[in-house]
Amino acid sequence: VAVIGREVSRAAAFATSHGIGWSSSNPTDLVGEVDAVYVATPHSSHSEVAVVLLGAGVPVLCEKPMAVNAPQAQQMVDVARSSGAFLMEAMWTRHLPVFGVFRRWIDEGRVGEIRVVEASLGFSAPYDPTHRLWAPGLAGGSLLDVGIYPLTLAELAFGTQPVSFDAEAELSPDGVDARLSVVANYSAGGSARLSSAINTHLVPNGQIIGTKGIIEIPNFWRAEQMALISLSGEKVDEVHEPHQVNGFEYQIIEVARCLEVGAAESPVVPWVWSLTMAELMDEIRSRIGVAYPCDREPL
Known part of the structure; x- marks a missing residue:
């Protein structure tokens, strides 16, 4: 196990506090030394760090969003494909056991045709223009930090990205989205x-309303339970899947499985999913007027 950080002293301190014997500030120091790397830097440097590692053949699990924009995401996929290195976006929600049952309920028609998906996720952070949540230079804002979770739940429910949407946002003084609302329409006729x-x-619950029933998911982004409710309000079925550790373990298990079989991408979070999600978030940012310095930088 090794730690890489932008500042040598902070990386060393983190390593010491967690009983890790090796640290550095240079990602290339990891080449040939580790089985895989989890990239958890601020959003703005995900692609920069990942491309270096992928180009050297190092498997990468990259924190969501995989990249700030679609061109960056495409570059990461292209480099991974060229080098043969494993790459997966760390959208841990998609790996949770609850969502295996979720898809089964939908595929079995237990909620009927999906009409509406509702989901929200938000918290109140003090405004600090230098913090990663608020700084345009670090790709701050609610969409990339937590908005990707409601978008993911809707995609899990409908099995596709929207065909159209409307979006409105409250922007910070520096131009990142402090609050965002999206109403999306899907090809099957439902909306989110x-x-x-x-x-x-914002209350972090998800609700899927169909013609036969309703799925309610408390804390949907880290779901450990879920209920199927009839249209008359009666509980028909429920699932309880407590995390073995903190919920991240399921995506780690999937990375290990992929590496063991020599897979370059995971069917749970395939490259095409990450690319289409990046494209959708680019379009949402365009609609609400949020742009980052790296959007204008050459790859």
């Missing part, structure tokens, strides 16, 4: 009402 915020607490 999705919200995120970094300046307001």
Whole structure:
């Protein structure tokens, strides 16, 4: 186990506090030394660090969002494909056992045709223009930090990205989205009402409303339980899947499985999913007027 950080002293301190014997500030020091790397830097440097590692053949689990924009995400996939290195976006929600049952309920028709998906996730963070949540240079804002979770729940429910959407946002003084609301429409005829915020607490529940029933998921982004409710309000079925550790273990198990069989990508979070999600978030940012310095930088 090794730790890489932007500052040598902070990386060393983190390593010491967690009983890790090796640290550095240079990602290339990891080449040939580790089985895989988890990239958990601020959003703005995900692609920069990952491309270096992938180009050297190092498997990468990259924190969500995999990249700030779609061109960056495409570059990461292209480099991974060229080098043969494993790459997966760390959208841990998709690995949770609850969502295996979730898809089964939907595929079995237990909720009927999905009409509406509702999901929100938000918290109140003090405004600090230098903090990663608020700084445009670090790709701050609610969409990339927590808005990707409601978008993911809607995609899990409908099995596809929206065909159209409307979006509105409250922007910070520096131009990142402090609060975001998206109403999306899907090819099957359903819609989703999705919200995120970094300046307001939002109840983190998900609800899928169909013609035969309703799925309710408390704390959907880290789901450990879920209930199927009839249209008359009676509980028909429920699932309880407590995390073995903290919920991250399921994506780690999947990375290990992929590496063991020599897979370059995971079917749980395939490259095409990350690319289409990046494209959707680019379009949402375009609609609400949020741009980052790295959007203008050459790859």
